[in-house]
Amino acid sequence: MTRATGCCASFAVDNGSVVTWPRAQMVLLSAQSMDAVGIAAVTFTSPDRVRDVLHNVNEDGFESLRPTYAGGRPRMRPE
Numbered sequence: 001m002t003r004a005t006g007c008c009a010s011f012a013v014d015n016g017s018v019v020t021w022p023r024a025q026m027v028l029l030s031a032q033s034m035d036a037v038g039i040a041a042v043t044f045t046s047p048d049r050v051r052d053v054l055h056n057v058n059e060d061g062f063e064s065l066r067p068t069y070a071g072g073r074p075r076m077r078p079e
Helices: 020-031 036-043 047-065
Strands: none
Touching: 020 036, 020 047, 036 047
């Protein structure tokens, strides 16, 4: 995490994933008693995707908000 400088030095800037914020937003809106259809409209996704994210958070906690993919090309087998 890096610190901002200048006029905005009072908060930290997180260089996290672009996937984490919409998932966290879904959880926040759900905590405010918004239904899956309303959350889907706000986050530009489907209600089924919202339900999947909320189910994963209930099962695995907040660690499920982070993406689990690892980038890169698969290793090639030596011949």
